[in-house]
Every structure is written in structure tokens, then in C-alpha cells.
Amino acid sequence: MQTESLPSCPNTVSPVRLNNLIGSPRFGTVTPNRVFVGGIDFKTNENDLKKFFAQYGSVTEVKIINDRAGVSKGYGFVTFETQEEAQKILQDMRPVSCH
Numbered sequence: 001m002q003t004e005s006l007p008s009c010p011n012t013v014s015p016v017r018l019n020n021l022i023g024s025p026r027f028g029t030v031t032p033n034r035v036f037v038g039g040i041d042f043k044t045n046e047n048d049l050k051k052f053f054a055q056y057g058s059v060t061e062v063k064i065i066n067d068r069a070g071v072s073k074g075y076g077f078v079t080f081e082t083q084e085e086a087q088k089i090l091q092d093m094r095p096v097s098c099h
Helices: 046-053 083-092
Strands: 034-038 059-066 072-080
Touching (some): 034 083, 046 059
Antiparallel strands (some): 034 072, 059 072
């Protein structure tokens, strides 16, 4: 069995398989056109969320996070077609103060 050692140079990049470039982003990946949405009512479904956010731009994907039993955890992500649309929603949607 032949083994390869990594070069000792810290700036050397090890080879990475590129066959999985298309698809879901990896954990920790920043997606500029995706917006986190919290405080979602547990009765709200992904279609309801998509209809609401469509007034701000072209929604390409909506994902509500569920627990193992399939019950909504009350948060999710809305992906817009462009980064500009995502930025617009962030500017338009400011937290509402109770005072």
C-alpha cells in the first residue's frame, strides 16, 4: 500500500473532488441571495412563505426546518433569484419595536 504525505508548505492546497459542485451548499456556506427567516408560525407551510416573500422578488426556494417528527421548528430560509432582491427584503423588513 502506497501512502502520500502532504507537503509541509502551509500555502499548498490539497486536491479536492469537484464532482459535487452543483446542489445544496455545504454547511457554513454563505449564499448571498438566501435570507434566514425566524419566528414562523407553526401552521405556516413553505407555500405560504413563498407567496408572502414573492412580493419582494422572485423566490426560487423556500425551506422551513422541521424536527424529526416533521413539526416546524419556527424558522427557515428563503432564496431569491438575485442578491439584490435578498438585500431589498433585508432593508424593507426592519424589526418592529413594541414601544
